[in-house]
Amino acid sequence: MDLKLQKFLESTDFIRAVKVTVAAATPVILFSYLNLFSIGFTVALGALFTFSSDIPGNLRHRVNGMLASNLIATGSTVVISLATINPWIFYPVLISLVFFLSMIAVYGQRATLVSFSGLLAMSLSFSHSYTGWALLQHAGLMISGGLFYLCISMIFYYIRPYRYAELRMAECIVLTSKYLKLRGTLWDIRADRNKITEELLSLQIELNETHEKLRETLIKNRTKGGSSNQNRRLLIAHIELVEILELAMATSFDHNKLHHTFQEHPYVLNAYKHLAYNLAALLNELGQSIENRKKYTGKHRPFQDLEAFRKAIDRYEKQTHTSGRPTADEVLVLINMFNYVEKQAEKIKVVEYTFTHALHTQEPKHKDKELEKLLTPVHYNPITITQNLSFSSTIFRHSLRLTLTVLAGFLIGNILPIQNTYWILLTIVVIMRPGYGLTKQRSVHRTIGTLAGGIIAFGIISVVHNSTVLGILAMTCMVLGFSFIQRNYSIGATFITLYVIFVYGMLTPDIQDVILFRIADTLIGTALAFTANHFLWPSWEFLSLPTFLENSIKATRDYIREISVFYNRKGEVPLPYRIARKHAFIEIGNLMASFQRMTQEPKSRQKQLGQYYALVVLNHTLLTSAASMGSFIQSRKTTKASEAFNAITGAIINNLENAMELLKEEKQNIPVDKETKEMLKLRFTELKEIRKKEILESGGTQNENFRLKMEEGQLIIEHLIGLTNLSENIVKAVKDIRERQ
Structure with a gap:
């Protein structure tokens, strides 16, 4: 089987599409044989x-x-059906329901999808009105359909309980490989x-997700249901991959300077x-083997390559020592490179070992609670909604x-000779998103x-008139539509449209009219959604970007503070x-995702785009520099932190806090503390004097203790200088943005 086809058939999107197709098609087929199509269709809706x-x-x-989606969708259908009985209460109920369902999204991604289910059900409830016993029966059938889907989903889950995690792990490994390759x-x-750099930032967004x-x-699987061997295997690999990403971010070299320094000795950098390339290739092959469920056979030998790099450093040191050139700093740079790549190779080999050997160790139970603290908490407190009003x-x-647009779509559908008003509402609900860029993108893709x-x-309906053939085509298009809806919205929308029209083709002879009305309704709904997002309280990204920037600076500040604490405590x-x-x-x-959304908005709304991009890059560079220092401190037995170190890190943290204050409306200017700047100069001088004293007291560069102290002293000073300059540049860049406003 072709690898791409196999990958598609193994994907989470395809499996989800198969589940919903089985759950929706089964009741329709069974009840159709009993001449009870409407019952089967209602169960399928659930x-x-x-x-x-x-x-x-x-x-x-x-x-x-899933239970919440089922109940909210059913409840929305019942509420709309009851409200249509009295026109005086219908519009207040419609407005209140759409607004409430939309506000559920404040609780996160899963809640957003629950909200979407309710809005879909609300839109489709206009296709047929129910009252009395018929309404209760309709609601019961919808609940039955939801429970049936839940059972199907659980069957798929227990057949392959760890397959999703394996696919996500394979994706994580491949993305990490791409990140390392880009760094190379x-x-x-x-x-x-x-x-x-732009590609690395975009890739990091995917890795974070x-x-x-x-x-x-x-x-959650570990803390709630015990730790199976496979779950432990995946968890160990995940922890190592996070460390690998930190190491990759942490190591930033001045490539132009290094090329110039070693231009006469290219074999070192080669x-x-x-x-570096072989480490990335090893990860890529491992990720592909997990994804395709094939036995992994490593082709690369990183420790042999590591030994070759070490020999290249020794060769360089001997050659330059013979020529009488001073090489201490250059050799230390190479040793730093070696230490980084050695650590990276060790962690990558741990990931490789995790998937190629049996695990015999069990982590202590008390670590479960610590691991759980790494999760992003989700709170479903009702006060969250009131706080967002x-x-x-x-x-x-x-x-x-969304509420006003749905109301407008409903009124237009009733005024114009529209066959199915609910198609306009469905289009609005599916297309409209909080951000302008995504709504615009989905509008174009939906129309296409x-x-x-x-x-x-x-073309197909004109030739094919057999209901059985149309039914097979409908189910095929349903699977493909739901498979592609997340991957490629245009292709997904194409197959969903085919699926809907084929279903109507089995039920009505006037299918040409159905096609024309569906196209017209989609265009009306798209136009309404796009217009509303542009003119009704638009969420322009330049308004929220400062908040994302402040959050990023704050998080980096906290990270630097923890690095300082760790360096002091060991x-x-x-x-x-x-x-x-x-x-x-x-x-x-x-922050980068917010900036990317900003680039998709109209040019008139891309305010200070260049200045914000400079800040994004500065903050990313600050984070990588902080991670570099943190990684170095983790991997070495370091000396006692000096007062100078603590004073300088305190000044860096203070700079970042000043930048955060500048981003707030109430703070327009932060005075420059000249005494602090003078103090920093003295502290840097103090650190350099300590290093100079170590050089003078040492018996030579071949002494191992000397080399370790030299390495620590040089790198810590370089990191502190870099972090100080970056934090000061961030303050200047924020000031520049505020002055231009």
């Missing part, structure tokens, strides 16, 4: 509404999400480093690049916007998909350090 919130994650959260590409003297999904799945909340503005699906369906890496690191990585990803 399954479809429940499917929306069935996203991977912790099992308890999945089940609760920076060593090419002709590389476009600005473009590579994947890490968060893995945390929820693996840690040995390093060869090793203001125009400062993106969800609140979106809820108002509907037009393409309509044209293709028209010992094992504490949990607060790991939590601070996680938050720093997540917030820089959120």
Whole structure:
């Protein structure tokens, strides 16, 4: 079987599509044989509404999400059906229901999908009105359909309980491999480093999302249901991959300077690049083997490459020593490179070993609670909604916007000679998102998909009139539509349109009219959604970007503070350090995602785009520099932290706090503390004098203690200088943005 086809058939999207198709098609087929098509169709609707919130994650959260979707979708149908009886209460009920369902999204991604199920059910409830016993029967059948889908989903889960986690792990390994390879590409003297930096930032967003999904799945499975061998295997690999990413971020070299320094000895850098590329290739092969469920046979030997790099360093040191050149700093740079790549190779081999050997150790039970603290908490407190009832909340503005747009779509559908008003509402609900960029993107893709699906369906319906063939085509398109809806919205919308039209083709002879009305309704709904997002309290990204920037600076500040605490206390890496690191990585990803959304908005709304991009890059560089110092301190037995070190890190933290104050409306200017700047100069001088004294007291560069102290002294000073300059530049950049406002 072709690897791409196998990958598609093994994907989570395809499995989810198969589940919903089985759950929706089975009742329709069974009840159709009993001449009870309407009953089967209602059960299928219940399954479809429940499917929306069935996203991977912790099992308890999945089940609760599906049950909530089922009940809210059924409740929305009942409420709308009852409200249509009295026109005086209908519009207040419609407005209140749409607003309430939209506000549920404040509780996170799964809640957003539960909200979506309710909005879909509300839209489809206008296709047929029910009263009395018929309404109760309809609601009961919808609940039955939801429970049927829940059973199907659980059957799939227990057949392969760890397959989702394995696929996410494979994705994480492959993404990490790409990240390492991009870092390796920076060593090419002709590389476009600005473009590579943008790609690294985008890739980090994906890695952050994947890490968060893995945390929820693996840690919750461990703490709630015990730790199986496979779950432990995946959890160990995940922890190592986080460390690998930190190491990769932590190590930043001045590539131009290194190329110039070692231009007469290119074999040194070539040995390093060869090793770096092979480590990335090893991870990629491992990820592919997990994804394709094939036995992994490693082709690369990183420790042999590591030994070759060490020999290249020895060769360089001997050659330059013979020529009489001073090489202490240059050799220390190479030793630093060696230490980094050695640590990276060790961690990558741990990941490789985890999937190629049996595990015999069991982690202590007391660590379960510590691991659980690494999860991002989700609180379902009712007060969360009331706290978001203001125009400062993106969800609140979106809820108002969606409510008014649905109301407008309903009125237009009743005024114009529209066959199915609910198609307009469905289009609005599916397309509208809180952000302008995503709504615009989905509007274009939805229009393209509907037009393409309509044209293709028209051609097929004109030739095929057999209901059985149309039914098979409908189920096929349903599977493909739901498989592609997350991967490629245009293709997904095309297949969903085909599926809907084929179903109507089995039920009505006037299928050409159905196609035309569906296209017209989609265009009306798309136009309404796009217009509303542009003019009704739009969530322009330049308004929220400062908040994301402040959160990122705050998270990086906390990370630097934890690094300082760890350097003073020594010992094992504490949990607060790991939590601070996680938050720093997540917030820089959120910042970059916000900036990317800003680039999708109209040019008139891309205010100070260049200045904000400079700040994004500065903050990313600050984080990588902090991670570099943290990684160095973790991997070495360091000396006692001096007062100078603590004073300088305190000044760096103070700079970041000043930047955060500048981003707030109430603080327009932060005075420059000249005394602090003078104190920092003295502290840097103090650190340099300590290092100079060590050089003078040492018996020579061959002394191991000397080399370790030299390495620590040089690198700590370089990190502190870099962090200080970056923090000061961030303050200047924020000031520049505030002055331009």
